[in-house]
Amino acid sequence: MSKDTDLLEVDDLWVKFPTRTETFEAVRGISFRLGRERLGIVGESGSGKSMTGRAILRLIRKPGIVTANRISLHGQDLMKLTEKQMRNVRGKQISMVMQDPKFSLNPVMTIGDQIVEAYRLHARATRSEAHAKALEMLEAVSIRDPERVFRAYPHEMSGGMGQRIMIAMMLIPDPEILIADEPTSALDVSVQTQVLSIMDRLVQERGMGLIFISHDLNLVSAFCDRVLIMYAGRIVETCRADRLHEAKHPYTRGLLNSLPRLEEPRERLDVLKRDPAWREAASVVDDQ
Amino acid sequence: MTGLSAKHLNVWFGSGRDRVLAVDDVSFSVASGASFGLVGESGSGKSTILRALTGLAPNWSGEMMVGNEVLQGQRSSAFYKQVQMVFQDPYASLHPRHTVDQMLSETLYLHGVGEIDTHVEKLLDDVGLGNAFRFRYPHQLSGGQRQRVAIARALAPEPEILLLDEPTSALDVSVQAEILNLLTDLRSEHSLTYVMVSHDLAVVGHMCEEIAVMQNGKIVEIMPVADMRSMQAKHDYTQHLLKSSQGYERREFNG
Ligand SMILES: Nc1ncnc2c1ncn2[C@@H]1O[C@H](COP(=O)(O)OP(=O)(O)OP(=O)(O)O)[C@@H](O)[C@H]1O
Ligand SMILES: Nc1ncnc2c1ncn2[C@@H]1O[C@H](COP(=O)(O)OP(=O)(O)OP(=O)(O)O)[C@@H](O)[C@H]1O
Ligand SMILES: [Mg+2]
Ligand SMILES: [Mg+2]
Numbered sequence: 089m090s091k092d093t094d095l096l097e098v099d100d101l102w103v104k105f106p107t108r109t110e111t112f113e114a115v116r117g118i119s120f121r122l123g124r125e126r127l128g129i130v131g132e133s134g135s136g137k138s139m140t141g142r143a144i145l146r147l148i149r150k151p152g153i154v155t156a157n158r159i160s161l162h163g164q165d166l167m168k169l170t171e172k173q174m175r176n177v178r179g180k181q182i183s184m185v186m187q188d189p190k191f192s193l194n195p196v197m198t199i200g201d202q203i204v205e206a207y208r209l210h211a212r213a214t215r216s217e218a219h220a221k222a223l224e225m226l227e228a229v230s231i232r233d234p235e236r237v238f239r240a241y242p243h244e245m246s247g248g249m250g251q252r253i254m255i256a257m258m259l260i261p262d263p264e265i266l267i268a269d270e271p272t273s274a275l276d277v278s279v280q281t282q283v284l285s286i287m288d289r290l291v292q293e294r295g296m297g298l299i300f301i302s303h304d305l306n307l308v309s310a311f312c313d314r315v316l317i318m319y320a321g322r323i324v325e326t327c328r329a330d331r332l333h334e335a336k337h338p339y340t341r342g343l344l345n346s347l348p349r350l351e352e353p354r355e356r357l358d359v360l361k362r363d364p365a366w367r368e369a370a371s372v373v374d375d376q
Numbered sequence: 377m378t379g380l381s382a383k384h385l386n387v388w389f390g391s392g393r394d395r396v397l398a399v400d401d402v403s404f405s406v407a408s409g410a411s412f413g414l415v416g417e418s419g420s421g422k423s424t425i426l427r428a429l430t431g432l433a434p435n436w437s438g439e440m441m442v443g444n445e446v447l448q449g450q451r452s453s454a455f456y457k458q459v460q461m462v463f464q465d466p467y468a469s470l471h472p473r474h475t476v477d478q479m480l481s482e483t484l485y486l487h488g489v490g491e492i493d494t495h496v497e498k499l500l501d502d503v504g505l506g507n508a509f510r511f512r513y514p515h516q517l518s519g520g521q522r523q524r525v526a527i528a529r530a531l532a533p534e535p536e537i538l539l540l541d542e543p544t545s546a547l548d549v550s551v552q553a554e555i556l557n558l559l560t561d562l563r564s565e566h567s568l569t570y571v572m573v574s575h576d577l578a579v580v581g582h583m584c585e586e587i588a589v590m591q592n593g594k595i596v597e598i599m600p601v602a603d604m605r606s607m608q609a610k611h612d613y614t615q616h617l618l619k620s621s622q623g624y625e626r627r628e629f630n631g
Contacts, residue, residue, distance in 0.1 A: 133520025
């Protein structure tokens, strides 16, 4: 059942990588919906979070194979679009901040030129208007010296500066959906708060849908509305974000227990004993 | 057994109006077998300090020492047997056309470690990647899997000092716990010395006895971990950082 508030509906999504000897299934038949909300995705390293994000945008590289009953954006099935139509969706309707942000920037073009170019593709603006706008965007993501950064190349940026620049760029086309893959993993908490509130504002004021992939459980719990928990290519649990700490699946419980805590020092951290049954259990249906 | 130190270290990039003093008169010392944390603002110079220690910053002044040796010019291969670094950006630090096996074998060979095959298997196992990942290329790995390959490579020469730049930032907390436990064990077995950069204060608090807080190129405060736990900061910025670490507070935007 799709609701009219749904922006995106993913039905039975698979991502497979054939190799000489076997086929590796990175995403194994997941279904979920996204409304005008902050949807968190957490889960083990290698569980298929990034591949899910890329598959929605049909950015899985060969020899990877994507299948789905449907990936519908306002009722339009993205699986049926031509590559050319898909480019339009990518530029305008859905943006994605990749996990390795510096790799999505052009290494031989200055940061400023890249922002200006992206902005002028989206809005009619003179070069000097676009320049002013670019500086404004860099300031909005707490870049200390926007003028220098404007003239700099991606390799001259710190890890967290790269992430912030990428977020600023992805928000230029005013997307309906932003898929953010570990977008703040290199930011100190204070700059992180700044950047998150920009995304938050777009969800609340303009009704953007946000898919927020992160391993930071406390952050997801405080920032998101709902959470999907992935394990071995499947969704093993979904819950309200503010109830994440009451999660029931043993994998999710295990995750919560392995967090280091500043107030309670320990010699060693608890590690997870992975049960093979977790891998076999069917994906839960996201019906909220 | 080796410690390290920096005295009045400055590191800068660019010139004219684009000159940045990325590290501004920084001094600290880490005793042999200790674990030292670097936290602070994004862009404040944390990675640059580690890069300067490993000889990757072209313009610097001041003094850096490892053990009793003053660091100057090009680092020798003996230096890299002693000091290894895990870079913040694992993608950029892994050769795109080398398999995991090639990367690890080459490092082992270069540093004269024998029984390469057994060692590669052990390293992969230590970082929670089975043999299935051995013949993959970096682009065939997830973000966290790449980060673990970078950690395995740094451990390969069995260094005495490890410089760790956000070593678990791409790992889910269960794998993070395994890696942090591994680092704790290695340190107690071989009295390794660590310098660890992380924006996650709980991780730094778990791993380090002493923590330097950076803002805009400067170390504003060096605090024992007990003070961080009890939120006793002297400097305004540290107080602000500790306060923000208590969690994201939702605001309502009315549009
Ligand atoms: N080209 C490829 N060939 C084979 N397997 C691949 C390829 N690309 C990715 N994979 C595998 O697909 C699985 C899912 O990868 P994905 O990047 O989605 O993980 P993730 O959940 O984002 O993990 P992380 O938190 O570590 O970033 C991983 O086990 C990865 O090794
Ligand atoms: N190769 C370079 N050329 C020019 N400037 C550089 C270069 N490398 C770093 N910088 C500048 O030095 C400053 C410090 O960067 P550094 O990477 O050390 O920050 P950081 O504290 O590690 O930040 P983050 O937490 O975001 O990774 C930044 O302003 C950055 O732009
Ligand atoms: Mg990922
Ligand atoms: Mg850094």
